[in-house]
Amino acid sequence: MMKAVYKIIFLVTFFVAHNVIADTIDITRGNIDPIPIAINEFSGHNHADVKSAENIVKVIKNDLYNCGVFRPISNAAFIENKTGVNHKPLFAAWQQINANLLVNGEVQRLDSGKLKVKFILWDTILEAQLVSETLELSEAIWRRGAHKIADKIYKKITGYDGYFDTRIVYVSEKGPYTKRIKRIAIMDQDGENHRYLTDGSTLVLTPRFSPDGKKILYLSYKNRIPQVFMLDLASGKSSLLGNFPGMSFAPHFAPDGRTALISIAQNGRTHIYEIDLATKKKTQLTQGASIFTSPSYSPDGKEILFQSDKDGLRQLYIMDRNGSNIRRISSSGSYAEPSWSVNNYIAFTKVSRDFGFTIGVMKHSPTSTYSNERLITSGYLVESPCWSPNGRVILFTKGSKPTSHKTSGLSRLHTIDFTGYNERVLPTPYDASDPDWSKPRL
């Protein structure tokens, strides 16, 4: 009896297995082409709503196009005429023009004066609704609303948080190379709402956002020596961070905003200090006769990344927050200005004989000293990389060869995806350098 049962079970299992196992094909390559997306006109109830809708759609299109992940399709190619959010799209019509995604929306001005914006993101291939949200916002910040919508679309498709509702602070440069006027400037990540924070009367460098985006640390030669100042964006007032001996520079906020790192050069030595922003108490973190500079915190604030020439050429190192356990993470070449992303990638400037000035990225692994690095762009002068808040895009300075008569085009801001694709020039009124990227605004 048991033998018979055993045989039956065995045969059934064999039969089932033979039929369940289907032929399998391995798919190991894909493409990284921008995804075609149709951003339809948002409907409006009156002329004012329609005008607001046009502006919002324009901002969304620019954001999605500039990030390199999407390719907006021209409205002239649309087949279906329906707009708004109260209908199901005719997917065949959108597939016909190769639109993989479709955004429909609606703008309505409320009695309170606020704008109510509703949008739906459709997947025309899978014929499914991906995102449907409604925003209520003041008309004065309609641009931020558009950026938020672009963020939602971006996150749904890429898995990364959007970075469109952010700002960039940088050093604006104007004039001939030998007589540059440098001012700290701030703008939205798409170049809008641009304004200057300093008047250009003194040399300023390395502006850095606080985590909440309300303050900026920067270096100024206001007192004829390099010192670190803090600027309050709301009031526009600057104050000296601390009256430290020697030269202080290379400031960087901690993730919690309570402390900051700076380098202080004194008696021929440069060391990294941590400053308590409330008490102004400073703690020396490095020792020795070498140069330790360009410090920045890890995303969790437990470690510090910096550059030093303690082993000869400039190399990159990581140490615990208390200054212990220093270990090197770079290999051959000259490394500088490291920046740590939220995804544990480190961007840096590297100078080598083979490639000259390059921007590279490496994946930081706690278990290994040296991580695989990739050089993603190069130029006559590329430096000062910093990360977008989602860790996907790198913003850096790209300079060209200076000449005595050249007054512009010497230094521009560029963005590039961390994969090495989609390098673009960030529009600024004049030359630009030394950027920093804020976190998304709430």
Add this chain to the structure above:
Amino acid sequence: MKNQEQKAFQKDLIISLILHLIFIGVFIYGLPSIFKKVQEEPDVITFEMLPVSDITNVRDQGVKTPEPKEIKKSQKIEKSASSPKENLEQKEETPKPVEKKPETPKEEKTTPSKEAEIVPEKKKEEEVPKKEEPKPVEKKPETQKEEDKKKPTPIKKEVKQPQPKKEETTKKAPKKQEDVIDSLLANLEKESEGTERRSPNRTPPSPPNEGKFAKGNNADEDEPLSISEKMVIRKQIEDNWTQIAGNLENIKVTLSLELDIKGVVTKAKIKNVICPLGSEQICSLVAETAERAAKKASPIKNLDPTRYDIWKKFDLDFYPSNM
């Protein structure tokens, strides 16, 4: 006591049986079949406009097509027993005359005596005066078709005639070069399925086997999808798979696909997702991109409808690269 012992034994037996079944199940589902040959998939350059090759993984129906008469008639040319060495010698000797044909026809006549046995060529020479010289033996009749049309064609016959009947028919010249070519090709078609008609004298191809396997000798029932078919499907899916960037290590998405006879994807279902801890969101996105790729690639082109039973259902394993 005995009853108790028997009960205890039965209980242990059942437990043992269950454990054995689990082990067998793991063996069947979890391990690759030891009877399957690991096929090294070569890099195949696929052309979307070309039909799927029917040489790979086809079955022999066992239907023997009758040999065209031209073959028999033309076999005489090769009679000489032509041992392979002799053939090679002839081949080695003959190329020169071929090259010199337009210039020194006289010299060509001085080719080895063995070539004189190629009687049909002389007759062809009469028909085509330019072809007095013996014909070089070459193993690629297809490439010489144009030349051979103008010249006698002993080459093809010598190469392609495996049967010893050539001795009897050496004196009979082939009617036309085209027939000779056709006859050679007919022999090739013995080993593979061919439906192209290269000559009116060729035996008609067997009727198409709707829903059944095509002709062939080397079908592997364990691998129903041929390498060519896999390549065709893979290329079309990969062309439509938009990858996302990020930490995609150790992620694998298995998509189960069903197609209709026209290659339209009727069903694309996520069968399995292997996802490292903490990457659930990105795995979900990868799965979506896989589904999207399958739908965008629809209909899958260049699949033989006669083999629909084979390719109507299969799985795709997506391995997103680490960008």
